[in-house]
Amino acid sequence: MEHKEIFNDLVIVMDTLRAECPWDKKQTIQTLSNLTVEEVYELTEAIALEDWDNLKEELGDVLLHILFYAKIASEKGKFTLSDMMSTQIEKLKRRHPHIYGELKVADEAEVKRNWEQIKLSEGKKSVLGGVPKSLTAVIKAYRMQDKAAQVGFEWEKSEDVWMKVQEEMDELHEVMEDPKAPQDRKIEEFGDVMFSLINYARFNNIDPEQALQKVNNKFKSRFEYIEEKATQPLAEMSLEAMDALWNEAKMLEKQ
Secondary structure, three states: OOHHHHHHHHHHHHHHHHHHOHHHHHOOHHHHHHHHHHHHHHHHHHHHHOOHHHHHHHHHHHHHHHHHHHHHHHHOOOOOHHHHHHHHHHHHHHOOHHHHOOOOOOOHHHHHHHHHHHHHHOOOOOHHHHOOOOOOHHHHHHHHHHHHHHOOOOOOOHHHHHHHHHHHHHHHHHHHOOOOOOHHHHHHHHHHHHHHHHHHHHHOOOOHHHHHHHHHHHHHHHHHHHHHHOOOOHHHOOHHHHHHHHHHHHHHHHO
């Protein structure tokens, strides 16, 4: 079956559910909002794990939410699904003049710089204006740094970024060792370290959110191994015994 036919079938299913299902009938863009966020997080987890079967399912869930919002908008006379897709097509073509126009670009970096300039020409007041306030702090820091880099606010070498990380770590250590330092100052210095580490990751083409997600998954897997293999309640185990099981889990990952 062609993509267009399958997509039309999914749209029909959405229309049917909206018309006949008691739960779907009651939903608004407000009630769907948190559910959409949950679906997107489930999608990012599938991406981090490279779980392709789950990725297929989660992409479908996100697509269904997009159709749901478009359906509600259509009911309210705001816009239709076709309006939404047409607007996106027009925007993509406008922001890719190197594909749909005469502009010549040398590489990916030039594409990104040109993208930001086009957004500003469209009426954006700030390069950072397109970064949503509701993003997680890690992703927001990454996106702000990346956008600033597109207009030249960028380090020259990876070593320079790392020196900034070390500088911030020294300042954090100094304030943490000072018994008179206020808590607000400690929080600020800790934030500076995190921000500089995110910048170092970004400069070296590492997505810090995905990197942390992978570590979270690794920690979860190893700790659950400890829970599974423990011969007594964890609260009664010694740290040495738990650490031994932790190392077993690490060895199993390498097999």
